[in-house]
Amino acid sequence: MSTNPRVLLVGAGAVGQVFGRYLQAAGCDVSFLVKEKYAQEAQRGYTLYELGILEKDPEPVALSGFGVHTSVQEVAARPWDQVWLCVSSTALRSGNWVGELARATGEATWVMLQPALDDREWLLQWVPAERLVSGMIPFLSFHAPLKPGDRLSRPGTAFWMPPLAQGLFSGSPERLQRVIRTLRAGGYPARRDRDVARTVAMPSAVLTVFVEGLEAAGWSFERFLQRDSLERVHHAMREAVEIAAWRTQANPSALLPLLRPALLKLLLPIAAQLAPFDLETYLKVHFTKVGDQTRLMMRTYIDLGRTAELPVEHLQASSH
Incomplete structure (x- = not known):
């Protein structure tokens, strides 16, 4: 070099x-x-x-x-x-x-x-x-x-x-x-x-489902944090994490207990306060631009889940 x-x-x-x-x-x-x-x-x-x-x-x-x-x-x-x-x-x-x-x-x-x-x-x-x-x-x-x-x-x-x-x-x-x-x-x-791919696989699964849920809520934190929305996202996140863990042979046991609706409801406002810009607007702008990537990743989780005979019901319901 x-x-x-x-x-x-x-x-x-x-x-x-x-x-x-x-x-x-x-x-x-x-x-x-x-x-x-x-x-x-x-x-x-x-x-x-x-x-x-x-x-x-x-x-x-x-x-x-x-x-x-x-x-x-x-x-x-x-x-x-x-x-x-x-x-x-x-x-x-x-x-x-x-x-x-x-x-x-x-x-x-x-x-x-x-x-x-x-x-x-x-x-x-x-x-x-x-x-x-x-x-x-x-x-x-x-x-x-x-x-x-x-x-x-x-x-x-x-x-x-x-x-x-x-x-x-x-x-x-x-x-x-x-x-x-x-x-x-x-x-x-x-x-x-x-192994970066293995390290980020489960966090990426959480983020992907979060973005899909936020889009379904019209990119509104207020609507996303409503009980029915959080419940749907919670179940879909668990499915995606288990699929990512299967694909990378990682152990999801430390992450799964954190995917509770109450914790999501607590952490999102904190993240919005810490970011030195309007996080809600950023997420809408950025992930609308790369929306095809989010949909590709959701399809990948569903396809892999079917291959592994893991649950994908909530992922399918959340996918656009």
């Missing part, structure tokens, strides 16, 4: 920009692969805002000086050390670009951030396991402002790294260490994990 790692980020949305900021701060030679219609916007550069709980008016941080590519042919003309997949699970499966990009990037380490249970297995069709690093996203990011009159009214990409948050990564030791070392050099809280 070169002294300054050559990093290609696939996707320059709110997630890709945040990772681009940390990787550039680490001294990486950063480029984005975007669709042609987004190329001019990317070439102008981006403005980011790191939010804190107490900070009312964060200073803008410019993200510029990076390469912009719009085709696999352009990518193939350069050597790469790392390829970061900053797109949704459904975008991975759209067309045949993943296989083409894998062939165009040689021996580069690929870093995946997608949350669906079978994303890693799907990528292994094109990227050997020894070159694939799995990660997760511990921060929340969005295009500001979320709504008129928002605290952050200036346009740009806002992101919040919750206190004590850590970005977990797993993979073959040598390539994993390079990824973690690079991120830490840029100030990102990266940490090694034995």
